Amino acid sequence: MSDTASYPTTPPLDVPGGWHSADLLVPLGEISALKGIYDWVVIGGGITGIAAATRLGKIAPDDSVLLVDARPIGWGASGRNSGFLLDLPHKFDLETRDRERLNKIMHLNRFAIDGLREHTEALGIDCDWSDVGKLQGAVKKRGTGMMRGYIEMLDWLGVDHEVYDRDQCDALMGTSHYHAAVFTPGSVLVDPMNMVRGLAVNLPANVTLADDCPVIKFDSANGGYALTLKPSEGETDVIAKKVILATDPYTSQFGALKGRILPTITFASITRPLSKNERARYRGKLNWGLTPADAAGTTLRMTAEGRILIRNHYAAAPKFKATDHDLGFAREAHRKGIDTRWPELENLPITATWGGVVSLSGNHQTYFGEVADGLYASSCYNGVGLTRGWTAGQLLADLANGKDSKQLDYIQDVSGMPNRLPPDPFLSVGANSRLKLAQWQAGAEV
Numbered sequence: 001m002s003d004t005a006s007y008p009t010t011p012p013l014d015v016p017g018g019w020h021s022a023d024l025l026v027p028l029g030e031i032s033a034l035k036g037i038y039d040w041v042v043i044g045g046g047i048t049g050i051a052a053a054t055r056l057g058k059i060a061p062d063d064s065v066l067l068v069d070a071r072p073i074g075w076g077a078s079g080r081n082s083g084f085l086l087d088l089p090h091k092f093d094l095e096t097r098d099r100e101r102l103n104k105i106m107h108l109n110r111f112a113i114d115g116l117r118e119h120t121e122a123l124g125i126d127c128d129w130s131d132v133g134k135l136q137g138a139v140k141k142r143g144t145g146m147m148r149g150y151i152e153m154l155d156w157l158g159v160d161h162e163v164y165d166r167d168q169c170d171a172l173m174g175t176s177h178y179h180a181a182v183f184t185p186g187s188v189l190v191d192p193m194n195m196v197r198g199l200a201v202n203l204p205a206n207v208t209l210a211d212d213c214p215v216i217k218f219d220s221a222n223g224g225y226a227l228t229l230k231p232s233e234g235e236t237d238v239i240a241k242k243v244i245l246a247t248d249p250y251t252s253q254f255g256a257l258k259g260r261i262l263p264t265i266t267f268a269s270i271t272r273p274l275s276k277n278e279r280a281r282y283r284g285k286l287n288w289g290l291t292p293a294d295a296a297g298t299t300l301r302m303t304a305e306g307r308i309l310i311r312n313h314y315a316a317a318p319k320f321k322a323t324d325h326d327l328g329f330a331r332e333a334h335r336k337g338i339d340t341r342w343p344e345l346e347n348l349p350i351t352a353t354w355g356g357v358v359s360l361s362g363n364h365q366t367y368f369g370e371v372a373d374g375l376y377a378s379s380c381y382n383g384v385g386l387t388r389g390w391t392a393g394q395l396l397a398d399l400a401n402g403k404d405s406k407q408l409d410y411i412q413d414v415s416g417m418p419n420r421l422p423p424d425p426f427l428s429v430g431a432n433s434r435l436k437l438a439q440w441q442a443g444a445e446v
């Protein structure tokens, strides 16, 4: 944390996620209810911030809590992702063979799935919660080699799984594109926008929500923190005794973890639901999800209502935003990805293409902890933050209130300090070269 005030960048009004019409992305909060002093301010109303505010409502019901976000709830990454609540270690976490660490990550992910299940059920949130597990798919030799390594790890960890050959993949997904896949039953698929917005309208009574209300100045003050908020009209000063930064890729904007976070954008497209005729031509089933064996490959979902979601490609995003060129490129790549896999559905209309910003760290560490006196943060989920974000948000609230638990020990054990990165433009140029190389190496797996 620096000694001087920070003036955080406001997240851009970019092309929103396409799960639902952008017209539905209206603020849910009550700006007129803003007070000048709070016991807690949680900055960031994605999954991490909502989890933190929800937990503060439970363990500190007499404290006043403000949850603030620059954009309407659901606008950011938490409302525009692919909706996989992953139970198993994923991406960079797979690079270790430290059994204890992997078991702790699985425990934390399952803790999140249980918690989210309990909340969404109790609150009656309609987010298409689907206990259907997921596939990890391989297209050619490279992916198959990686999948074999993954299967060895699942065997070694004693995780239930089933290997699908090309015919079994075809029977489920209606495409012979995949050479093989490994099915694991523990992941859950959701509609992420409905999930976060549903959680946000049901916050505990002591939590005030102010979304569409950026924090434009942040400073330490008299043993606490001073914030300037910019609602649609005027500016409002707020004092907080303690602050939770749930701002993932934007965390450095508040003076924390400076020079350690690489904001990175990844791209997704979604189609309209299959028509009756298309449904007759499509030989697969509805409601499944696939992540790629090669991390640089393509994530796919067929939703319960017959929409295809496709996600791939990464680029450094120093301005937290996709360029028009990037979006055009992604849309073409997604068009090709769908048509190649399902030629019988050729030209199935894509209704939206968007980019979403996630945070990477140079050493693949995720940060969790107290960054300065009374200032807590969790960041750098390396692209997979739904389960980790929910757990981290809840446990940051526990940490800040001195509440011990096995889960708090575990998350501290598996988190670490992201290493220092070179400054821009070297960072973006270097990162883009590495991301492009990974994509080129992935070849047909994309």
Ligand SMILES: Cc1cc2nc3c(=O)[nH]c(=O)nc-3n(C[C@H](O)[C@H](O)[C@H](O)COP(=O)(O)OP(=O)(O)OC[C@H]3O[C@@H](n4cnc5c(N)ncnc54)[C@H](O)[C@@H]3O)c2cc1C
Pocket: 008, 009, 010, 011, 043, 044, 045, 046, 047, 048, 049, 068, 069, 070, 071, 075, 076, 077, 078, 079, 080, 081, 082, 083, 084, 085, 086, 213, 214, 215, 216, 246, 247, 248, 249, 250, 266, 267, 268, 311, 355, 356, 357, 358, 381, 383, 384, 385, 386, 387, 389
């Ligand atoms: C296309 C895509 C697909 C993905 N798929 C998956 C998936 O299937 N499974 C998975 O686990 N992860 C996935 N991810 C990653 C996942 O979405 C993120 O890791 C997760 O949402 C991070 O949650 P968060 O709450 O920490 O951060 P965010 O959701 O990024 O929330 C941070 C919030 O901080 C707010 N903020 C920033 N600056 C300010 C400010 N100055 N004032 C006020 N508010 C501010 C932002 O508006 C934002 O809402 C995907 C991401 C993308 C983009």
